[in-house]
Amino acid sequence: MKIKLFLAADFLLSIIIASYTYFTSEADAAINAGLSLLIAFSPICLWLASPVVLKIARAVLEKDGIKINHLKSLEIVSEVDTVAVPLNRFLMNGDYFVTDLVPVGLSQPALLGVAATAEQKAEHSLGRIIYKTAAGRGLKVHNVAASNEFPGLGIEVMSNGSTIRVGNPAWVEQQGVAVNNSLLTKIDKLSVYGKTVLLVGIGRMARGIIALKDEIDVDAKEFLMLLKRKKMITVLLTATGKKTVKGLVKNFNLDAVKTNLLPEDKARELQILRAQGHTVAFITNEDRDAPAVDAADVSVLLQEKNLSPLIVEEEESRDERAERNLADLKAELEKIKLFDEDEPPEQNAAETPPSAEPAPVAKVVNLEDKVDMEIPTPKKFLTVRKIALRAAELIQSNKKIAYLSWIVLVPLALMNVLQDPPIKLGPLEILGGVGIFSLMIIFNSLRMRNGVEQ
Numbered sequence: 528m529k530i531k532l533f534l535a536a537d538f539l540l541s542i543i544i545a546s547y548t549y550f551t552s553e554a555d556a557a558i559n560a561g562l563s564l565l566i567a568f569s570p571i572c573l574w575l576a577s578p579v580v581l582k583i584a585r586a587v588l589e590k591d592g593i594k595i596n597h598l599k600s601l602e603i604v605s606e607v608d609t610v611a612v613p614l615n616r617f618l619m620n621g622d623y624f625v626t627d628l629v630p631v632g633l634s635q636p637a638l639l640g641v642a643a644t645a646e647q648k649a650e651h652s653l654g655r656i657i658y659k660t661a662a663g664r665g666l667k668v669h670n671v672a673a674s675n676e677f678p679g680l681g682i683e684v685m686s687n688g689s690t691i692r693v694g695n696p697a698w699v700e701q702q703g704v705a706v707n708n709s710l711l712t713k714i715d716k717l718s719v720y721g722k723t724v725l726l727v728g729i730g731r732m733a734r735g736i737i738a739l740k741d742e743i744d745v746d747a748k749e750f751l752m753l754l755k756r757k758k759m760i761t762v763l764l765t766a767t768g769k770k771t772v773k774g775l776v777k778n779f780n781l782d783a784v785k786t787n788l789l790p791e792d793k794a795r796e797l798q799i800l801r802a803q804g805h806t807v808a809f810i811t812n813e814d815r816d817a818p819a820v821d822a823a824d825v826s827v828l829l830q831e832k833n834l835s836p837l838i839v840e841e842e843e844s845r846d847e848r849a850e851r852n853l854a855d856l857k858a859e860l861e862k863i864k865l866f867d868e869d870e871p872p873e874q875n876a877a878e879t880p881p882s883a884e885p886a887p888v889a890k891v892v893n894l895e896d897k898v899d900m901e902i903p904t905p906k907k908f909l910t911v912r913k914i915a916l917r918a919a920e921l922i923q924s925n926k927k928i929a930y931l932s933w934i935v936l937v938p939l940a941l942m943n944v945l946q947d948p949p950i951k952l953g954p955l956e957i958l959g960g961v962g963i964f965s966l967m968i969i970f971n972s973l974r975m976r977n978g979v980e981q
Contacts, residue, residue: 541565544944551944560943562954567940572932572964576925577602579972584918587976591910592903600825600899602922604915607825609805610754610908611797614765614772615652616812617829617905618748618779619741623656626722627738629713638735640666642727645684645691649676650815653723653739654693678815679766679789681725689729695768696726696736697787704728710736718770743778750905751779757909760805764793764819794818810908814894821897827908828898921975925968932964 545561578598585595595601612618630638643661646654647668654676661668671684681694683702692699696714700706706726710733717724722738751761762783765772769786776784785796793809797819800807809816809823820826895901902908940957942948952960 536568540568544941556943559953560940563940563943563952563957564937566954566957566961567936568933569961570929571961572929572968573926575965575968575972576929577922579969580918580921580925580975583972583975584914588911588914591907593907593911594901595899595911596895596901597899601911601915601918603806603825603899604808604912605919606806607759607808607912609760609762609800609807611762611764611793611800611807611809611819611823612747612751612905613811613813613816614763614767614775615741617810618744618751618763618776620744623653623723623739623741625657625660625737626740627717628735629710629738630735631707631710631733633734636664636666638727639664639737640668641691641729641734642693642725642737644668644671644686645674645682645693645727647671648674649682651676651678651682653725654682656739657693657725657737692728693725693737695766696724697768699726699728699733702728703731704733705731706733715770718768719773721771721775723767723771741775743775747905748779750909751781753906753909755780757912762796762800764788764796764809790815790818794822797822808908810905811894811898817894817897820894825900826894826898827911828894828901829905830901830903918975921972925971928964928968928971932961936960936964 541561541564544564545557581598581601584601585598588595625639628635628638633641639657639661643658643666646657648671649655649658658668669686671686674682674684676682677694677698679695680698681692683690683692685691692702692704696706696711704726710726714724714726714736717736717738722740725737725739726733727735727737754761760782761780762785763772763776763779763781764785766788767775767786772784772786785792788796793816797807797809801822801824806824808825808827809819810827810829811820812829900911902911936957939950939952939960942950942952
């Protein structure tokens, strides 16, 4: 916008000077004065101040495994004072494992098998862990007639005539699933220990809970400490419940913790921070965080721990084996009683099945097409910031050179208005001066290749 304004002002002033000279002198002098001022006051040097530095900075970062998708974001990173981070696969390692199986009216293998049936095509990492755990124990899963996943909440499927729901306990209860008091007490107890608890419902009854545990990521903890040393605000945004998060983040020095957030809620929290005057960088590893990516000043994708897409080579081969043995899988799961003991199959089957059409939830997109930058590890964000601060310094010095070019060349160009100027420089000489100052900016920008001292 500034460049366009300067360009408009340049043309306007040149026309005014040319017109004045035309009425006070000859036509040739008017053309000479107008062209000289047009060249001298052109924003060429100012335009060169940023892009050359930023392109070199991007090349420097690419050597460090960092991908910058939008050059403008490098300028914004130097102003960031708040960093919002996720919980799963960031503060925690992401190596979840099942720690507790608490069934109600089922055996532990049956509970895990039912949950795996629901999660066999889930996109959420916890669903994949449950499916892989069941497969690793040799449990067979049944085919599903319809499936609907609710990001940040859970999944609902129709299998063997029953509606199976696996997910956040509060969400499962909201779907009309009855949970007995002993199960609620167990959920609270496991959450206090920092475990992620998923409730499994079959029909209208809760049939058990599955608890998963993760380990603290030491690198992420150190990363947050480094941010604090730089006087930056750290905020945790997660879909995990408050009780679970409280047991996990006590080891992290966070300024704010926001829990039970859907993707749209994360975006709203970022908008609130920006409205309060903060410049916010949002680091994510989930494709579902697209709304928050759009809401942040700078969006960062953590490549190392991004587990999307769902099916990797090992899991795909396992699914192929499962398809080949589909008949055996169905026969095995027929042994597991999916219907509520106090409900006949006909009544349970009369429930409204999950719609085959997706619910109106956040659209899953490829974040690589949306984020400003991609980093392999959290600490690389600090590398980006160092380079960005260095780039900001060079851009400021480049702008000073651009302003200096105006201070020197504009008065020389205006001398052409005089009938007998003390120094007479035509458009070609002024153009040469602009070229000299442009080269000064380019050579100054090349200092970016040295990066910053580590």
